[in-house]
Amino acid sequence: xxxxxxxxxxxxxxxxxxxxxxxxxxxxxxxxxxxxxxxxxxxxxxxxxxxxxxxxxxxxxxxxxxxxxxxxxxxxxxxxxxxxxxxxxxxxxxxxxxxxxxxxxxxxxxxxxxxxxxxxxxxxxxxxxxxxxxxxxxxxxxxxxxxxxxxxxxxxxxxxxxxxxxxxxxxxxxxxxxxxxxxxxxxxxxxxxxxxxxxxxxxxxxxxxxxxxxxxxxxxxxxxxxxxxxxxxxxxxxxxxxxxxxxxxxxxxxxxxxxxxxxxxxxxxxxxxxxxxxxxxxxxxxxxxxxxxxxxxxxxxxxxxxxxxxxxxxxxxxxxxxxxxxxxxxxxxxxxxxxxxxxxxxxxxxxxxxxxxxxxxxxxxxxxxxxxxxxxxxxxxxxxxxxxxxxxxxxxxxxxxxxxxxxxxxxxxx
Ligand SMILES: *Cc1c(COP(=O)(O)O)cnc(C)c1O
Numbered sequence: 001x002x003x004x005x006x007x008x009x010x011x012x013x014x015x016x017x018x019x020x021x022x023x024x025x026x027x028x029x030x031x032x033x034x035x036x037x038x039x040x041x042x043x044x045x046x047x048x049x050x051x052x053x054x055x056x057x058x059x060x061x062x063x064x065x066x067x068x069x070x071x072x073x074x075x076x077x078x079x080x081x082x083x084x085x086x087x088x089x090x091x092x093x094x095x096x097x098x099x100x101x102x103x104x105x106x107x108x109x110x111x112x113x114x115x116x117x118x119x120x121x122x123x124x125x126x127x128x129x130x131x132x133x134x135x136x137x138x139x140x141x142x143x144x145x146x147x148x149x150x151x152x153x154x155x156x157x158x159x160x161x162x163x164x165x166x167x168x169x170x171x172x173x174x175x176x177x178x179x180x181x182x183x184x185x186x187x188x189x190x191x192x193x194x195x196x197x198x199x200x201x202x203x204x205x206x207x208x209x210x211x212x213x214x215x216x217x218x219x220x221x222x223x224x225x226x227x228x229x230x231x232x233x234x235x236x237x238x239x240x241x242x243x244x245x246x247x248x249x250x251x252x253x254x255x256x257x258x259x260x261x262x263x264x265x266x267x268x269x270x271x272x273x274x275x276x277x278x279x280x281x282x283x284x285x286x287x288x289x290x291x292x293x294x295x296x297x298x299x300x301x302x303x304x305x306x307x308x309x310x311x312x313x314x315x316x317x318x319x320x321x322x323x324x325x326x327x328x329x330x331x332x333x334x335x336x337x338x339x340x341x342x343x344x345x346x347x348x349x350x351x352x353x354x355x356x357x358x359x360x361x362x363x364x365x366x367x368x369x370x371x372x373x374x375x376x377x378x379x380x381x382x383x384x385x386x387x388x389x390x391x392x393x394x395x396x397x398x399x400x401x402x403x404x405x406x407x408x409x410x411x412x413x414x
Pocket of ligand 1: 102237240275276
């Protein structure tokens with residue numbers, strides 16, 4: 001459920017017409033509903049209430065300070081993948097003891113910063129990374145909590161680019177090497193080995209792969225116990241899918257039930273790292289038709305948003321529903337909705353049945369709250385768009401549109 005709905009043929013975000021915001025903020029812009037974010041987080045959190053747990057929001061899905069601050073106030077922790085994300089979440093007020101740090105390529109500088117901040121744990125993805133964490137912990141004279149990310153080799157049945165839990169993927173340690181890693185790490189004074197972690201992929205619409213993964217983690221736990229290694233945390237990663245088109249992803253309740261039924265007798269605190277399922281349907285991209293063009297082959301709606309603003313359709317051929325901000329009743333006609341960028345791959349939708357629309361019509365690209373703004377770029381020297389948040393009948397610009405000056409920042413002629 002989200003708070004983007006039509007009232008009298010006009011699209012609203014909570015209690016404010018999208019058109020009213022577009023009259024004050026230049027298109028294109030991302031628009032987030034705080035009520036939807038709150039609802040999604042609370043539903044997710046409540047689903048796990050039967051077991052000790054911590055929800056670490058995957059910051060790469062949406063890293064706006066206001067979004068992070070809102071989720072942090074609701075009790076969320078953060079799953080970060082870079083020093084930049086660490087900086088953001090601390091600025092947003094998320095306490096360090098709710099931060100976990102994932103990613104295959106943490107630099108020593110990033111490791112030092114996170115160890116200094118005393119984050120909850122590092123999800124370690126290789127033996128050499130473990131050595132780097134050891135070095136930094138000794139240097140800082142601190143004891144650092146670590147988990148190993150294992151690669152459970154389960155097929156997430158999702159797009160190959162967002163599948164992460166197969167042996168051929170770069171992520172985690174193979175199960176066959178994990179035991180050795182745990183033994184080495186538990187002999188080191190500067191490392192406090194507290195958990196086990198995996199993340200098998202994104203936009204999963206079945207619970208079975210999660211259940212398979214947690215099953216493999218459980219066997220690892222028993223094996224570790226045999227060597228006197230006892231852990232406190234099981235981190236199952238993120239990846240729960242959302243409805244973009246006609247997918248029927250599990251509800252958070254069903255997802256939680258499936259996971260908890262596997263671990264209900266274990267004392268471990270469960271960490272979950274959802275990104276998309278919290279923010280995906282809490283945001284839209286509002287764009288305006290610059291020009292319409294009918295050719296013998298096709299109808300084009302050329303809009304002011306492009307692949308640099310929302311790359312998912314170009315990168316993964318992802319489907320985003322596209323709705324007119326003012327509903328019209330004309331018949332539907334297939335159209336390509338394309339941006340101004342000089343690439344044939346620059347489209348938001350192709351062959352999409354759309355009503356007859358005019359120059360100046362506003363469109364809402366739905367389900368754009370996750371991996372939308374965070375994956376945007378300055379390609380074609382296009383300033384990144386603004387982000388706006390709605391609370392009931394008010395809105396606030398939570399990130400200003402970039403200017404031409406911001407495009408050139410740091411550059412120099414020589
Ligand atoms: C991307 C990522 C997530 C979040 O994935 P979603 O599909 O957005 O829920 C969680 N954990 C890790 C390690 C990730 O890389």
